[in-house]
Amino acid sequence: MATSSAASPQPPLSERVARLQAALSALGLSSLQVQARLSGHRLLLRLEGEPLPDPDWLLESLLPTLEEMALSYRQRQVELFGFPPNEGIPEWHREWRYQPPPNPNSPLYRARQGDEEALQEVLNYLLHPEGIRARVHLHPKLGWLQINLQAAEAPDPAWAKDFVRRVLTRLELTFVQRLRLSGQKLSSFFPSWSQEFDLKQPAFWQAPPGRLSPFPSPAADAADGEPPRPSPAALD
Helix, strand or coil: CEECCCCCCCHHHHHHHHHHHHHHHHCCCCCCEEEEEEECCEEEEEEECCCCCCHHHHHHHHHHHHHHHHHHHCCCEEEEEEECCCCCCCCEEEEEECCCCCCCCCHHHHHHCCCHHHHHHHHHHHHHHHCCEEEEEEECCCCEEEEEEEECCCCCHHHHHHHHHHHHHHHCCCCCCEEEEEEEECCCCCCCEEEEEECCCHHHHCCCCCCCCCCCCHHHHHCCCCCCCCCHHHHC
């Protein structure tokens, strides 16, 4: 590791170390020797001294400085190692990762808050590659969710259930207790099928044994592989 006092060929690293040393001094820990190096996206810090501070207290006390560094230098992963003097094995090790605050305007964030329009936007984004359109009615106070899936041909019920199961797992809509799911042809006024599920029952959350298709057919079953699907994370 390159010591903080040595001239660094990477000025941003020396600036980061200087910020950490200032934070340690403010905590009354100026006697700690600090060494640092970069490993990929991680900043590795060796803190050496006697006595060593409590690692959890130290990490909590350094949070404002670490968050500042995450925003200023995009330094989103830091590992701290506490070493007694002249020892080769650390006494403790802690890791910190920057967790950006949620974007309140993102569809995923709003869907998790029970926004019906946002939930419909998330579903339609994910269903677009399949040529399927979703209509959603959400009643958070009643714990009731209705999803109607429409396409040129009514989507397969087993596939639809599994698709909604995976989305609800990702969104963690804990306030939804019951689900009415239906599939419909675009040319029809009425659903081709409709199912209701009690989401308090573990059976709903069990994954199917194999891969399902929204429109099962011999040609689809014989196809090798499948194109990548959009992820809800892209809506953050």
